[in-house]
Amino acid sequence: MPDVAVIGGGIGGEHIKAYAELPDRFRVTAVCDVNRDLGQRLATQTGGRFTADIDDVLADPDIDIVDICLPPAMHVPVALRVLEADKHAIVEKPIAGSLVEADRLVAAEARSRGSVFPVFQYRYGKAFDQLAALRTAGFPGRPIAAAIETHWNRDRHYYANPWRGSWDHELGGAVLSHAIHAHDLLTQHFGAVAEIAAVLGTNANPVETEDCAAISFAMANGALATSSITLGAASDTTRMRLVYEHLTAESGTAPYAPGTDDWHFAARDLTRQAEIDAILQDVPDALAGFAGYFDAVADAIEGRPGREVTLADGLASIELVSAIYHSDRSGQRVSLPVDRSLPIAMSLRR
């Protein structure tokens, strides 16, 4: 069973709870945070040791996986060192603040015995297994159109944490930090993005980075999608409507774990609804959120890949954010992959 060190005890505390749901798959043996009280409390919870020093974690030969839950600007520098130490790196979103940095991670992973697993825990849960079962049965047909909403409430209390809302530390705004999950789901279920047209704004909070966006996607398979983003909503809702040739799949509004929602799967041809309902009924409950995500990482490390989030997925997420930012700033539609000679490839910063 792999030994894990968790670095950063904010969302890292939620990761620790999920590891505790998988006691046969992971052992958290160290917690690292410069906030000693927080780190010590979490270490006690895990039964592992506490350290305030990242070097201490990297030098520990017994640690197999370093789970990086640090503020965004620290992800790439720490992940590169984890890979140099031939350990696996679990990296919270966003994996990087530019395409050039994401490419450096790809090169470092190729040299290392370790792998990078970007955190996209929204992918896991029963509803997505139901969609997969319908796909296996050949039901949905071609993707046609999708609408996704990331309408959350982030106010001054959220931005009191000094790294948030700043180009230097958060590296981007709602497109990079919040809607990145819904966009990952869109590409997972609708395929690669071919072209973007986007308009961004900072309308809800007095911060440097964007907190609203209106984005159009042309997918490589011809499907069209729209994404509406705001951090100025009255409550937190994530909503997805995926329209396929023969089926429309509609989520509820659970903001952080759409896979746990009761989705509505409707046949376009009403006479086929019973076929859908029969397939859905046979899908068992699944691990959702972080526990589902870590379970897939454990499978991959044990030599059964396929369900885990890969560095290629993480790179694709940064490619998409880069295209969205470039479209907003240039006023043009932008094709993917993004030209690496453009300034946006070096830095997402405005």
Ligand SMILES: NC(=O)c1ccc[n+]([C@@H]2O[C@H](COP(=O)([O-])OP(=O)(O)OC[C@H]3O[C@@H](n4cnc5c(N)ncnc54)[C@H](O)[C@@H]3O)[C@@H](O)[C@H]2O)c1
């Ligand atoms: N996947 C998700 O749904 C999700 C949700 C929330 C946050 N996140 C991501 O997780 C990351 C962390 O976000 P957060 O909200 O937990 O932030 P946070 O500020 O609450 O936590 C970060 C922790 O890192 C610690 N830290 C900072 N510098 C350190 C250092 N040099 N050594 C050791 N510890 C150090 C801080 O003391 C703090 O406790 C961000 O990238 C964020 O985007 C992901």
